Amino acid sequence: MPNVMIRRNDDGGLLFYVAKKDMEETIASVETDTPEAWGGEVELTDGSRWYIDPISPPPEFPTTLRFKRAED
Amino acid sequence: MASLTREETQALIQEVLEVYPDKAKKDRAKHLAVNDQSVEQSKKCIISNRKSQPGVMTIRGCAYAGSKGVVWGPIKDMVHISHGPVGCGAYSRAGRRNYYVGHTGVNTFGTMNFTSDFQEKDIVFGGDKKLDKLISEINELFPLVKGMSVQSECPIGLIGDDIEAVSKKKGKELEKPIVPVRCEGFRGVSQSLGHHIANDAIRDWVIGNRDGDNSFETGKYDVAVIGDYNIGGDAWASRILLEEMGLRVVAQWSGDGTLSEMELTPKVKLNLIHCYRSMNYISRFMEEKYGIPWMEYNFFGPTKIAESLRKIAAFFDETIQANAEKVIEKYTAEYEAVIAKYRPRLEGKKVMLYVGGLRPRHVIGAYEDLGMEVVGTGYEFAHNDDYDRTIKEMGDATLLYDDVTGYEFEEFVKKVKPDLIGSGIKEKYIFQKMGVPFRQMHSWDYSGPYHGYDGFAIFARDMDMTVNNPCWKSLQAPWQKPAEGEAEAIAASA
Numbered sequence: 147m148p149n150v151m152i153r154r155n156d157d158g159g160l161l162f163y164v165a166k167k168d169m170e171e172t173i174a175s176v177e178t179d180t181p182e183a184w185g186g187e188v189e190l191t192d193g194s195r196w197y198i199d200p201i202s203p204p205p206e207f208p209t210t211l212r213f214k215r216a217e218d
Numbered sequence: 219m220a221s222l223t224r225e226e227t228q229a230l231i232q233e234v235l236e237v238y239p240d241k242a243k244k245d246r247a248k249h250l251a252v253n254d255q256s257v258e259q260s261k262k263c264i265i266s267n268r269k270s271q272p273g274v275m276t277i278r279g280c281a282y283a284g285s286k287g288v289v290w291g292p293i294k295d296m297v298h299i300s301h302g303p304v305g306c307g308a309y310s311r312a313g314r315r316n317y318y319v320g321h322t323g324v325n326t327f328g329t330m331n332f333t334s335d336f337q338e339k340d341i342v343f344g345g346d347k348k349l350d351k352l353i354s355e356i357n358e359l360f361p362l363v364k365g366m367s368v369q370s371e372c373p374i375g376l377i378g379d380d381i382e383a384v385s386k387k388k389g390k391e392l393e394k395p396i397v398p399v400r401c402e403g404f405r406g407v408s409q410s411l412g413h414h415i416a417n418d419a420i421r422d423w424v425i426g427n428r429d430g431d432n433s434f435e436t437g438k439y440d441v442a443v444i445g446d447y448n449i450g451g452d453a454w455a456s457r458i459l460l461e462e463m464g465l466r467v468v469a470q471w472s473g474d475g476t477l478s479e480m481e482l483t484p485k486v487k488l489n490l491i492h493c494y495r496s497m498n499y500i501s502r503f504m505e506e507k508y509g510i511p512w513m514e515y516n517f518f519g520p521t522k523i524a525e526s527l528r529k530i531a532a533f534f535d536e537t538i539q540a541n542a543e544k545v546i547e548k549y550t551a552e553y554e555a556v557i558a559k560y561r562p563r564l565e566g567k568k569v570m571l572y573v574g575g576l577r578p579r580h581v582i583g584a585y586e587d588l589g590m591e592v593v594g595t596g597y598e599f600a601h602n603d604d605y606d607r608t609i610k611e612m613g614d615a616t617l618l619y620d621d622v623t624g625y626e627f628e629e630f631v632k633k634v635k636p637d638l639i640g641s642g643i644k645e646k647y648i649f650q651k652m653g654v655p656f657r658q659m660h661s662w663d664y665s666g667p668y669h670g671y672d673g674f675a676i677f678a679r680d681m682d683m684t685v686n687n688p689c690w691k692s693l694q695a696p697w698q699k700p701a702e703g704e705a706e707a708i709a710a711s712a
Contacts, residue, residue: 153502165414169602170603210506
């Protein structure tokens, strides 16, 4: 359950940054991304998948959230 | 000599690895790579930020070096206490040439060494009482001190002293911030963790100090220069460019910086970050808590400076953008003259770099402006995100080496035969004795500044002075040189 900082990059995409692992990846897709809620399963461009319970209302970025590794 | 091809570079790495025992070979192989610009993520080709192998000669430092030497040390109006035995502070004192303005010993303390000088009894009975007394003494002797930081050396963590409690108590008593920093040298694999710990200490003890205090008049062009340690005056050479653009530099982190500048940083509009490795943590924190965007920039060499100035200006309105163009134009004649003078003397020379956190990639542009080519680069303590950024800057099929060992570096140099090496003081004399021109790129070999347009002129001069120095021709003793005409005579008789 790493602490992940989500921020926008210059192109408006979302970056997924795990300080402890020096991991900086772009988010490819988010399961739930509506005006009411944000979260669910998140897939990164490197292919790894992470999970967070959908947050409602959607959080303001940048912010730090706790993610879990998504189970297959 | 033409550059090596991909296969040749790969073969060179294999050849160098050959001497290691199997286990060490396996480990070191992960740290050496041939650059491939098509790779998107560095973790696929190079592993970094791992513990060094026992038995090899590494060039890394410790967490205390990262915190006291790099991040906290240059903050000039605070006293940084090297808490523990006397050596750590004494041997690292003033070596980094972080220039500052002020009267040392009166209102600034940058080049002084304050230590609790641990003795056996302090290890046995604990050093908290000594720290308490020491802080009072410093405050009495130097009443203009704005705050103090307690930089832990190894024994503090080992014996479990509670420096936080002492700091809190004394901070209340003296009404000055006293910051405990848990940067014991044994933490982490290199100085990189020290940077992180120092950033976290700033976050916890400094950044929030003026929340809710609106007496500072903010402007719409306020910026902070982060991660510029003013080595040889670097931050000043950068600052004037930003000010000429019409921006107001509120804070310098941390070269020539003060405590109040740091406390005011959350009120700026944009954080400009030069050394990404050592201060990205605090920039990310400020972005999250105060919504301040941050961007990386590079003030080495005119190409990168112009690029960075335009990128910075794009954050602001048209006046600033127009000013940026004016600044670039103003210095054009100046830097073109520098290039015209030195480029013919340096064209085509090959450079190998092995430095710390940002220079292995940032200075590439400056060398290219002079017509030189960087054929190998590496970091002492970088993480994957640094290599992500490096791969794009480096040419294809060039060498990348992470936490290179003394042996590997020497072998690479013997095979690649660069015309110039840029690395630290520990490597300097080995390579000079091998007859290879060398610049000490940690503190600019006692020269500088190298940032900004003014710095570029000095950079070009220094590189020329080193590469084209006549001394390199005199390294071989006269009687060991083939006599004149002898080589031809042998060739003729054969």
